[in-house]
Amino acid sequence: MTTTHNGATMVLPSLGENVTEATITRWLKAPGDRIEHDEPLLEVATDKVDTEIPSPAAGILLEIVAQEDALVEVGAVVAVLGAEEGAAAATPAPAPVATPTPALDPVPTPGPSSTVAPTAGGDRVEKLPRIRRTIARRMVESLQTSAQLTTVVEVDVTAIARLRAQEKDSFHRRTGVKLSFLPFFVVAAVEALDEHPVINSSLDADCTEVTYHSAVHLGMAVDSDRGLMVPVIRDAGALRIPDLARRIADSADSVRNNTIRPDDLSGGTFTITNTGSRGALFDTPIINQPQSAILGIGAVVERLVPTRGDGGSLQIEVRSMAYLSLSYDHRIVDGADAARYLGAVKTRLEAGFAGKDIA
Template structure:
């Protein structure tokens, strides 16, 4: 019996959702709970699983179309019941009516029609188009930040094909079909509208024909001898032998390490045989087919500026690809390796180490670059927040000496028990969440036009994380249900996945109160900007030791060295009065200064 797939309710205030991608096509077999399609709302992007096993017989709502909660998205029928109907539905909409009428007469032939269907798409785009998906209800375009595959390479279904950046999230776009990447329509750093064609993926057999004409700059294979001014025309046959092997980079890395005592950054200059594999890898990377694999122009330029040999760099990106941070780290290691031999003869004079530690001028001086989408989005939101709210900041000083002593006692056992280091941030987060439960007005949201104040049922704590792409705020949902160890683990997990771009869009949404640790970079305090629709944000400064007047029971008022920190809370003065903010901050202060965390730490 056919089963209807309906739009689920993905949030209390969510009334509709947009279909961003169908993971299955009409005629495909699906299992229970197998991902069927992707849906985007104004709060979350998620997958909708199949409610039953069978065949996807009919898609009711197409990609980029919006449906209300509870409406029908598709129909799943039993095996063989609707399998023949898939072919007509996959054809152009103008032909659907005619083919649907002919379907009952050609049921026996339609299994064969389904195979030529992909070939029917080939004349228009000579393959299957890869389109820009809708990555949020308000997202209208995206920027291609990096292609993970190049023209002529083979791809599998759902294999990451490229990386896309929008004003809300950076994500990977998978290949909708298996085959070969025939054509790239949108280059890196270019923008495409939602639904625009990014690339063409065709059958595996068609691959050799198309990539060869386009990269016919494969005379770059002849360009390899161009570096022949550098002394070795003969070793090129030696390069061809290791090239088929996957471990081609390993000898290059070993050669790099062998050359480090001489010059770690100038791997191209030594005429020793160890540099022979390194020299051809540089042009190979420019083509994106050998050596370290595909490398973006930005990374190649950065490597050239810092004298980094890309063949010796271990990439931390998707599929081991080299990213900007990998090049910068390799450059720092090379500088350290150069400084080490020079420092050994003059071990008694540490002075030379100080000049080496001086910051080097940035390679961006005197240049102009395009404004990244995420920076543009941050700028827009910060500007809107300041103009929509009457923001005010209140600062208090907190003595965290007792917490500092507890950390010293429990840090080793805490690391063994929870697998993360114990910093001050979990203490601040726990104290803030407990104070939010006592003073819910700080956790509330104001709707001035609607004339309402909404008090959330739980405390969803946003944690500001500094990344290469900008400041992102992953969310610890239901933070009030976690203890100190639970908060510490969630903070470490979210921060790591945010920095490595593995965070999901729904984990970046839904915060009711945000905590930003500006003290991690040494700032005493700042005045945070509250992100809408939140009403308050707490900034924690650096914990520093300084003399403070304390009241000793026996000695009276004395000056002692204490660990002190400033807590600065910005808030919407339209909703939160200064007295409310002061009461909240005092509650946090008292909880931290009391330092009653022994039970949480197992002491």
């Protein structure tokens, strides 16, 4: 903050790497209100995340400089704060509350989106939140940037389903985290990247250089009421199933509780989206640029499957099955590359896991 004769100016703080501006979505205090140090003062939206900005000091909010819906650069003044003992002098009457221009008039912002105008037919027209606009732009840019297609394989995860059924209660008591199918899929997907590094690569904008990433920084797509976000789990290849289960749960909680930081959403090298958690059998996910691939995991369902017995006789069994769909950038990943990668993931999953793997 910078102190002036009118008080101390508050600027928009740094919001993470490569974040240069934010939109003021809501002020949580009005001029004349008392504020505590680190008390949430306003909400902002960036291209990556919505977040609260705390007050840098205790005192009185004297003036709102950046109004709601304003696009503000990092380091720009957003408010003027005053010492509490100066509140009487600064607000001798209701005047200071009225000093802001009519921009404080009803720009309805009850949340990340606001109703702009009702229609005669009863339809509702809402302003699209900044984060939703960003998602829309990036999805279109991804499809326009890379040559995307999807390959799908079916996987028998019966062995994993049996282990999970046996161990999920004790795992939850031991770790405090539910044991879903997802960390098993993640382990298999990450292990296969070692054998197929092109899936964990990035192509530059000029299509002249490709970067093969030595570490797997795994983006995990998370559904939230504000839209899709992809927090990144760093060095996922070094994590075991219990660690992954914890990190996945923590990442999802931080997104849904709106405590995710912008830096937590950057630096991914490969992404997994688990649409099976909502019952989808499979999908054709869109690549998270500049990555070269994204893996979609479908729902695990029990189906009647023809198998061969020990003597080669045909028999029908109930098996736990799932589809895996890999969308990839055909500029650098060929269909055979995608099939080989998915084959490696399938082999690892169908081999199953042991109790020690989740201990």
